[in-house]
Amino acid sequence: MITIKTFQVSIDRKTILLEIVKEVGDAVTSFKIADQEDYLQDLSTDLAAKIAVLNAENAITLVPLDLGLSIFDGIYFLELQGTGIDGTLKSVTANISQYFYCINDLLAIANTDCVDCNNGLKNVLTADLFLEGLKAALYLGRYTEAINHFYSLNKLCINRCDSCSSVSGTFGQLNGDFIIA
Numbered sequence: 001m002i003t004i005k006t007f008q009v010s011i012d013r014k015t016i017l018l019e020i021v022k023e024v025g026d027a028v029t030s031f032k033i034a035d036q037e038d039y040l041q042d043l044s045t046d047l048a049a050k051i052a053v054l055n056a057e058n059a060i061t062l063v064p065l066d067l068g069l070s071i072f073d074g075i076y077f078l079e080l081q082g083t084g085i086d087g088t089l090k091s092v093t094a095n096i097s098q099y100f101y102c103i104n105d106l107l108a109i110a111n112t113d114c115v116d117c118n119n120g121l122k123n124v125l126t127a128d129l130f131l132e133g134l135k136a137a138l139y140l141g142r143y144t145e146a147i148n149h150f151y152s153l154n155k156l157c158i159n160r161c162d163s164c165s166s167v168s169g170t171f172g173q174l175n176g177d178f179i180i181a
Contacts, residue, residue: 008172026084093172102157
């Protein structure tokens, strides 16, 4: 039997760590990852070239270039198949730290003197609701909704943070449990 121990984007968004636990004789035969754009279109990056390393070491660290990216700033869906897996083993990870910065930046410019006449405060509340909705949807496995929340957050968070690595904000899997760290 193969299980996923860890599937998580690093805080600096420069790596994804995948660790598996497998019994003797089990092996991964298919290793694919899709981001939020590819997931909706049922496309994924086939990482067949990395299977040997994963089977030998039970762990692999991916870099953005492995998926044709410059940084991991989306939602990433994992699919593994192999001996010791019934069907397809799936997991998801995302780094959401940039949205903590976004909400803080929106709040810093919001006028809190007039709640009813304040679009800035409404944007803060809307962004915060979408962030909570994103986390809940990922946890519940409602990935299409999570992707929609992700895109809505990106519309509100126009100023993307490229140095948001000082705040932990990753959703992933650790020891078989989903976590937000």
